[in-house]
Amino acid sequence: MLTIKDINPNLINSQYAVRGKIVSRAQELEAQGRKIIYCNIGNPQALKQKPLTFVRQILCLVEYPPLLEKPETPKLFSKDVIERVKFILKENPSGTGAYTQSAGIPFIRKAVANFIEKRDNIPSDPDKIILTDGASKGVQAALTMLIKSSRDGVMIPIPQYPLYSATITLLGGVQIGYYLDETNHWQLNESILVKSLAKAMEKGINPVAIAVINPGNPTGAVLSYDNIQMIINFAKKHNLTILADEVYQENVYSEELKFYSFAKVMYDMNETQTTLFSFHSVSKGFFGECGHRGGYLEVRNIGTDAFEQLIKLQSISLCANVDGQIVTYAMVDPPKEGDESYDVYVTEKQSILNALKEKAEILGTELNKIKGISVDIPKGAMYAFVKLDLPYEKGIDPNTMSDEELLKYNAQRDFNYCLSLLEETGICVVPGSGFGQLPGTMHFRTTFLPPKEEIERLVVLIRDFHIKYVDRLRSY
Numbered sequence: 001m002l003t004i005k006d007i008n009p010n011l012i013n014s015q016y017a018v019r020g021k022i023v024s025r026a027q028e029l030e031a032q033g034r035k036i037i038y039c040n041i042g043n044p045q046a047l048k049q050k051p052l053t054f055v056r057q058i059l060c061l062v063e064y065p066p067l068l069e070k071p072e073t074p075k076l077f078s079k080d081v082i083e084r085v086k087f088i089l090k091e092n093p094s095g096t097g098a099y100t101q102s103a104g105i106p107f108i109r110k111a112v113a114n115f116i117e118k119r120d121n122i123p124s125d126p127d128k129i130i131l132t133d134g135a136s137k138g139v140q141a142a143l144t145m146l147i148k149s150s151r152d153g154v155m156i157p158i159p160q161y162p163l164y165s166a167t168i169t170l171l172g173g174v175q176i177g178y179y180l181d182e183t184n185h186w187q188l189n190e191s192i193l194v195k196s197l198a199k200a201m202e203k204g205i206n207p208v209a210i211a212v213i214n215p216g217n218p219t220g221a222v223l224s225y226d227n228i229q230m231i232i233n234f235a236k237k238h239n240l241t242i243l244a245d246e247v248y249q250e251n252v253y254s255e256e257l258k259f260y261s262f263a264k265v266m267y268d269m270n271e272t273q274t275t276l277f278s279f280h281s282v283s284k285g286f287f288g289e290c291g292h293r294g295g296y297l298e299v300r301n302i303g304t305d306a307f308e309q310l311i312k313l314q315s316i317s318l319c320a321n322v323d324g325q326i327v328t329y330a331m332v333d334p335p336k337e338g339d340e341s342y343d344v345y346v347t348e349k350q351s352i353l354n355a356l357k358e359k360a361e362i363l364g365t366e367l368n369k370i371k372g373i374s375v376d377i378p379k380g381a382m383y384a385f386v387k388l389d390l391p392y393e394k395g396i397d398p399n400t401m402s403d404e405e406l407l408k409y410n411a412q413r414d415f416n417y418c419l420s421l422l423e424e425t426g427i428c429v430v431p432g433s434g435f436g437q438l439p440g441t442m443h444f445r446t447t448f449l450p451p452k453e454e455i456e457r458l459v460v461l462i463r464d465f466h467i468k469y470v471d472r473l474r475s476y
């Protein structure tokens with residue numbers, strides 16, 4: 001019988017906090033009849049976000065083409081949707097039940113390239129686009145290509161989305177953490193990058209890539225154009241491949257901020273030597289189609305021989321699922337003005353994005369009113385990384401601890417906080433230690449996806465819990 005001692009230690013060592021122990025406990029409590037507010041994961045439709053009509057109408061007809069022949073269909077489905085579905089079926093006549101090319105259905109890759117061209121006003125090559133089962137598979141493919149030995153290191157943000165740390169561990173590589181600057185809205189800081197790279201190299205690590213998440217998970221930060229330029233220059237100088245995780249590109253809530261893609265900034269800089277992988281997904285933005293597992297990666301500045309290997313890697317799992325490819329098509333080529341489905345599409349999109357913006361504001365503003373809690377009000381993505389300033393128990397002096405001891409100690413403390421929060425209020429958030437944090441700091445990550453009324457209730461529950469929790473800590 002297979003037991004844990006027989007399995008790959010890299011799997012045992014990899015951690016994925018957003019579905020970790022706190023979530024297991026939440027599920028146990030739910031099974032006992034407790035109401036749980038799941039704020040642990042960016043899964044919009046699990047938190048009552050409705051799917052977009054346009055997307056679901058397309059999927060419905062593509063999955064069951066005989067509906068196109070029914071007399072009721074023109075009354076139930078928009079005219080442009082019916083036309084679109086006929087086009088999809090013409091371009092992909094084998095339907096959703098057949099494998100596609102390894103890189104994905106060609107007309108969808110072309111549509112992705114057009115989307116990038118329109119978004120950024122830059123050229124994009126459909127032959128350098130691969131449709132993936134969500135962005136996760138794209139990131140995993142890139143890391144699989146890049147990690148060649150146990151000395152190869154990938155620079156990842158701290159805090160980061162644990163897909164990165166877990167995959168690097170799984171592949172037997174090394175994480176080179178770089179801290180994001182909480183005092184500067186979680187932007188990247190060049191001197192921090194330089195220091196973390198130098199420290200890794202001193203240890204004999206060979207840095208091969210840098211991963212950047214923009215807009216940020218778990219930080220909710222949106223990187224400025226200058227910051228991206230700095231990162232590209234840094235990567236170029238140190239011969240690092242860039243992994244640009246841009247799955248939250250539609251989730252920018254501040255009028256003063258704008259999403260800039262790495263591809264656009266790199267094009268403007270005329271940079272042709274640094275390899276860039278960019279990732280996008282149907283799971284986030286206003287689509288929230290997490291379950292359909294759709295997305296794409298685009299690669300720039302890659303050798304033909306290396307790209308062939310990437311295609312081979314895709315071939316090993318045949319192709320991305322076809323429904324996910326179709327949803328990716330719907331994302332990159334939405335209804336146009338004048339199409340029958342256009343108005344509904346725009347209304348649904350705006351209502352989702354406006355609600356997210358409003359909820360980010362409520363969450364951030366109300367949490368900041370609580371003594372001992374502070375948060376950079378999220379300007380993007382779907383999360384707030386909330387800082388906790390908790391009193392130390394009697395007899396504990398953090399100044400006498402090493403960084404390692406502090407990290408370990410605070411990991412236990414933020415875990416305890418999140419577990420108590422769950423037990424006492426039913427709110428399920430993720431301890432900051434699951435994403436990484438500066439020694440001596442403590443956080444939790446929460447989404448602001450639940451409906452507005454729940455967010456309003458949630459901040460009151462957190463406030464009341466926090467006051468009691470701090471009193472308890474003081475009394476120990």
Ligand SMILES: Cc1ncc(COP(=O)(O)O)c(C=O)c1O
Nearest residue numbers: 042134135136161217281283295
């Ligand atoms: C930064 C980031 N990248 C990638 C993913 C994975 O997305 P997908 O569902 O497309 O695999 C997530 C999911 O939360 C994420 O937050």
